[in-house]
Amino acid sequence: MAEKKLGKQTVNFAQGPYVIGSAAVGGEKEGEGPLKSWFDLILDDDTFGEKTWEKAESKILKETMLLALQKSGKDKKDIDLVLSGDLLNQIMSSSFMARDLHLPFLGLYGACSTMTESLLLGSMLTDGGFAHNIIVGASSHFCTAERQFRMPVEHGNQRPPSAQWTATAAGSMLVSDQMVDLSKIGSVDDKQKIVNPRNIQVDCGTIGKVIDAGVKDANQMGSAMAPAAVDTILNHLEDTGRTIDYYDLVLTGDLGYIGKDIATDLLIDAGLDANAVKERYDDCGTMLYYREEQDVHGGGSGCGCSASVFCGNIINRMRKGELNKVLLVSTGAMLSTLSPFQGESIPGIAHGVVLETC
Amino acid sequence: MAEKKLGKQTVNFAQGPYVIGSAAVGGEKEGEGPLKSWFDLILDDDTFGEKTWEKAESKILKETMLLALQKSGKDKKDIDLVLSGDLLNQIMSSSFMARDLHLPFLGLYGACSTMTESLLLGSMLTDGGFAHNIIVGASSHFCTAERQFRMPVEHGNQRPPSAQWTATAAGSMLVSDQMVDLSKIGSVDDKQKIVNPRNIQVDCGTIGKVIDAGVKDANQMGSAMAPAAVDTILNHLEDTGRTIDYYDLVLTGDLGYIGKDIATDLLIDAGLDANAVKERYDDCGTMLYYREEQDVHGGGSGCGCSASVFCGNIINRMRKGELNKVLLVSTGAMLSTLSPFQGESIPGIAHGVVLETC
Numbered sequence: 001m002a003e004k005k006l007g008k009q010t011v012n013f014a015q016g017p018y019v020i021g022s023a024a025v026g027g028e029k030e031g032e033g034p035l036k037s038w039f040d041l042i043l044d045d046d047t048f049g050e051k052t053w054e055k056a057e058s059k060i061l062k063e064t065m066l067l068a069l070q071k072s073g074k075d076k077k078d079i080d081l082v083l084s085g086d087l088l089n090q091i092m093s094s095s096f097m098a099r100d101l102h103l104p105f106l107g108l109y110g111a112c113s114t115m116t117e118s119l120l121l122g123s124m125l126t127d128g129g130f131a132h133n134i135i136v137g138a139s140s141h142f143c144t145a146e147r148q149f150r151m152p153v154e155h156g157n158q159r160p161p162s163a164q165w166t167a168t169a170a171g172s173m174l175v176s177d178q179m180v181d182l183s184k185i186g187s188v189d190d191k192q193k194i195v196n197p198r199n200i201q202v203d204c205g206t207i208g209k210v211i212d213a214g215v216k217d218a219n220q221m222g223s224a225m226a227p228a229a230v231d232t233i234l235n236h237l238e239d240t241g242r243t244i245d246y247y248d249l250v251l252t253g254d255l256g257y258i259g260k261d262i263a264t265d266l267l268i269d270a271g272l273d274a275n276a277v278k279e280r281y282d283d284c285g286t287m288l289y290y291r292e293e294q295d296v297h298g299g300g301s302g303c304g305c306s307a308s309v310f311c312g313n314i315i316n317r318m319r320k321g322e323l324n325k326v327l328l329v330s331t332g333a334m335l336s337t338l339s340p341f342q343g344e345s346i347p348g349i350a351h352g353v354v355l356e357t358c
Numbered sequence: 359m360a361e362k363k364l365g366k367q368t369v370n371f372a373q374g375p376y377v378i379g380s381a382a383v384g385g386e387k388e389g390e391g392p393l394k395s396w397f398d399l400i401l402d403d404d405t406f407g408e409k410t411w412e413k414a415e416s417k418i419l420k421e422t423m424l425l426a427l428q429k430s431g432k433d434k435k436d437i438d439l440v441l442s443g444d445l446l447n448q449i450m451s452s453s454f455m456a457r458d459l460h461l462p463f464l465g466l467y468g469a470c471s472t473m474t475e476s477l478l479l480g481s482m483l484t485d486g487g488f489a490h491n492i493i494v495g496a497s498s499h500f501c502t503a504e505r506q507f508r509m510p511v512e513h514g515n516q517r518p519p520s521a522q523w524t525a526t527a528a529g530s531m532l533v534s535d536q537m538v539d540l541s542k543i544g545s546v547d548d549k550q551k552i553v554n555p556r557n558i559q560v561d562c563g564t565i566g567k568v569i570d571a572g573v574k575d576a577n578q579m580g581s582a583m584a585p586a587a588v589d590t591i592l593n594h595l596e597d598t599g600r601t602i603d604y605y606d607l608v609l610t611g612d613l614g615y616i617g618k619d620i621a622t623d624l625l626i627d628a629g630l631d632a633n634a635v636k637e638r639y640d641d642c643g644t645m646l647y648y649r650e651e652q653d654v655h656g657g658g659s660g661c662g663c664s665a666s667v668f669c670g671n672i673i674n675r676m677r678k679g680e681l682n683k684v685l686l687v688s689t690g691a692m693l694s695t696l697s698p699f700q701g702e703s704i705p706g707i708a709h710g711v712v713l714e715t716c
Contacts, residue, residue: 005487005490008462011489052700080366088694089447089696090447096702098567104566104567107466109465110464121479125482125486128487131369207462209461209462212457336447336448336450339448339454342412344454347453347457
């Protein structure tokens with residue numbers, strides 16, 4: 001049996017686990033962005049027919065998970081466990097989703113790093129033999145985040161150019177210990193009409209540390225999270241003995257335009273090949289919206305940013321074989337509305353997961 | 359290899375993982391209760407020398423983890439991962455603890471079920487081969503919880519008799535894939551002077567579902583959580599084929615006096631032997647304080663309630679051989695300050711973990 005622990009922070013899977021289904025749901029704004037064709041569902045109305053934004057976010061997460069389940073060809077009775085989290089106090093969206101799905105549930109909080117946290121834990125638990133099929137996921141909603149962390153949405157407050165836009169979106173994957181015959185699952189390629197879809201396995205993952213660069217400005221989330229992303233990527237490369245050009249794509253979660261520039265500089269400063277970094281590194285927060293036309297200032301953010309980009313765009317490009325080895329690194333900023341008032345800085349955390357076609 | 363999945367919700371460990379260290383820290387009030395002799399550290403002052411209660415709670419959690427580490431005989435460099443959570447928005451106590459410990463970290467949120475959530479995940483990840491040593495834990499603080507969920511502490515609001523008292527406490531265990539020679543670890547029995555301490559292994563665990571009994575009164579947490587505790591216990595017994603008298607003790611987290619009575623009735627109604635239930639079932643929320651003298655109304659609650667009772671009293675009674683087979687079931691209530699205003703009820707969740715001496 002292959003060693004399951006590589007170096008200090010990386011866990012390794014010999015064969016599988018497999019991502020046998022995935023789904024991404026986006027809000028109105030996300031559905032007008034450059035990735036619109038990769039969403040399984042785009043909301044006509046960000047309330048999703050609910051009376052509150054929080055209920056809407058919870059429903060978005062639930063529907064995304066049910067779509068991922070449906071696309072995997074599995075039934076709800078095949079699911080052993082749901083792992084998810086969100087940005088709301090006491091992960092309200094996930095908690096009520098889990099009540100409605102009525103499946104065993106472990107709640108997570110990794111701020112915007114939750115998508116890879118859930119994927120990494122789901123992969124370890126299936127590979128460890130504790131579950132056959134696990135639904136993992138994460139969500140965010142512009143209106144729930146805005147009013148919880150910043151200002152009443154109705155206030156229409158002016159945002160500094162560095163502020164990022166919390167995505168109204170969710171992503172979910174179904175992680176399984178068994179590969180499925182994708183040709184027999186009609187629904188997997190309905191949206192993108194993928195011919196001969198590839199299987200995708202989780203190769204390894206790197207668990208992040210909380211890294212504090214001393215940033216105290218809540219409108220500079222990219223700067224706050226970039227050092228954590230870089231720390232995780234560098235530890236990942238060291239633990240695995242790989243170079244960045246092993247990957248077709250290294251994708252951080254939601255550093256946005258400023259954070260992506262900082263991460264790029266830090267990776268190059270750390271000795272990585274500059275051309276390889278520029279060719280292979282990107283950030284979901286810079287991919288989800290049209291920068292100028294959609295007026296998102298610093299780029300996209302929120303758990304749903306990386307979750308929907310990974311589970312929509314990336315997974316489907318892997319299914320098509322356009323991408324074969326991808327390092328996903330969701331990035332989170334550890335702050336509450338209280339912590340900055342107590343003089344705390346905003347530390348970041350980032351977890352990495354490697355997906356490969358097989 | 360033994361089957362690692364038993365029934366629908368239970369995971370099974372063939373041998374180990376082992377609880378090789380544990381620590382419990384309590385606040386002033388907890389240190390005056392019936393379990394005072396089981397704490398490793400009792401605070402003279404619930405601020406713990408910090409300027410804010412939130413910083414104090416984070417420090418309590420960190421110190422508890424460092425005590426568990428010290429008592430295990432391991433070094434910080436031996437630790438692969440920290441798993442923890444708390445009740446604060448965006449798990450502020452755990453996030454800043456993880457920043458200070460600077461170890462790989464996965465944040466959890468299970469409300470007051472977090473102690474068994476972290477222990478269960480830590481056990482699966484070590485048993486799965488992804489880590490050798492994991493620190494797990496949870497914390498709560500009366501003052502941080504009171505002002506976040508209820509009223510300004512200075513307001514001194516009157517509490518209804520059913521309201522529970524959030525414990526200022528933390529508990530932590532060190533879960534390892536290897537048993538240690540306890541006789542060589544001087545510190546493990548310093549506090550309780552345990553002669554010939556027993557090793558403790560995690561036998562199995564049951565992952566809970568979010569169960570909604572429709573309770574809407576935030577001063578009736580025990581009633582809200584009891585159905586989830588009972589659901590997990592009944593599923594656990596069904597999955598393992600055991601009866602309640604297999605255990606020396608079945609201990610729920612923080613149902614308090616009312617919730618414990620409800621859980622007792624529900625377990626007996628479900629067909630369990632009434633005498634066995636009354637003999638073997640107890641609740642941490644009824645153990646942590648003197649009911650009348652300490653004026654705690656409904657009993658203890660908070661992540662730190664079950665965490666400190668499990669990691670102090672229970673683990674040490676197991677080390678002594680007074681208890682040999684224990685089912686721990688931390689119980690959480692899924693609510694935020696917002697959810698009741700949106701008409702939501704308060705669903706509960708409970709995760710079970712079986713510890714056995716070996």
